[in-house]
Amino acid sequence: MSSPDRAVPRVLLVEDDRTLADLVSTLLQEESYQVRLAVDGQLGLHRGLTERFDVLIIDRGLPVLDGLDLLRALRAHGVDTPALLLTALGAVADRVEGLDSGAEDYLVKPFEVPEFLARVRALHRRHRATAASLPIGTRRLVPVTRTVVDPTGRTADVSLSERECALLALLARAPHQIFTRSQLRELIFDRADKDSTVDTYVHYLRRKLGRDTVQTVRGLGYRLGAR
Template identity: 60%
Template sequence: MESASPRLLLVEDDRALTALLGDLLTEEGYEVDVAGDGQHGLHHALSRDYSVLVVDRGLPVLDGLGLVTRLRAHGVTCPVLLLTARGALNDRVEGLDAGAEDYLVKPFEVAELLARLRALRRRHQDAAVRLPLGQRRWLDVGNRRVLDGDEEIPLSAREFAVLRALAGRPTKVFTRAELLSTAFDHADAPGTVDACIHHLRRKLGRGAIRTVHGLGYRIGTG
């Protein structure tokens, strides 16, 4: 669930525009983090969870398309709004194909930017209510359950927390320490993660969770 103050990452190398947008977005109720190039933007986006990203296409070090492509390859699913001075159809198509959800051409009206961000967050929240776990299976986040077709597969609170973490970042390999901090008490031993994975596989099938030897676990194909 999102906090009362949604966190936004603004990746923009124009300092004047960054200062202006930072103030306006803060007034709108966002907690705003700022990065001045694509490499720092990538680091921020991989290190923290954001409600939405605003990314300039023409960034130094790593451009906006490269940033979005890398984020999607790492399993980061938060919505991205690209800002650009390029308004040609091919440029918009490239941005959307790279994994951005929306595209706004400079110069733009601030009211339109804010409205688009609200729409992106609404759509993302609606889509995140269910996370895919295979062809017919879904993790129903709102009701904390797994649906296999019309059938419900009951999970314990810990099993749900582990599966929610894995399904939310489908290309990420989670270490035992990461899953331990997500779903267990700090006093629990790392072996409790393995036991939870074992119980999940008994309920969902061995292919539901993959072991990446020497690293940890990631979601499987069911």
């Protein structure tokens, strides 16, 4: 079963140069990161919207969907995972454009390995500092304790199971994304589970936190509803 609170930090690497992608993946794995590779911007967008990551590393010049458009799309869908842009374009205007597109950092190729790893560590620290809780409307989910707190900081009198918490956290991390039942089964539940299992846990969340917590999008799936 998948859980959004793994101890091993996850990195989404979107890079079409396989030689560079292999090098970066090896460097990150040696630093104990789990790397998920996407070789074009469209695949990177899909994975960025449907999977949980601690750091995004995006090449600016990508096929299908370029790095800036990919990053803008992720930000527009509420994905706030810290992002590092890799590019051969080092002019001030290029850096400004990259940062204005939603990147937290910008590194020009070729780069020095120690600097690259230091920047990834800094982004990971930033993500850990901001990922302690997730907004669900006016309330916040605290995944580590499986609790929900109101705007005053008071903990709601509910107890979330591991699966309930994992499902709610996934929806909260991408609040504008519609997840199909098959996506939710793949990301949260066991593959052997049926679509009805997803429906059951949505029912559990609504019963504990209110019917508007999860919205049904008819014919498509579910998304966060308490926005």
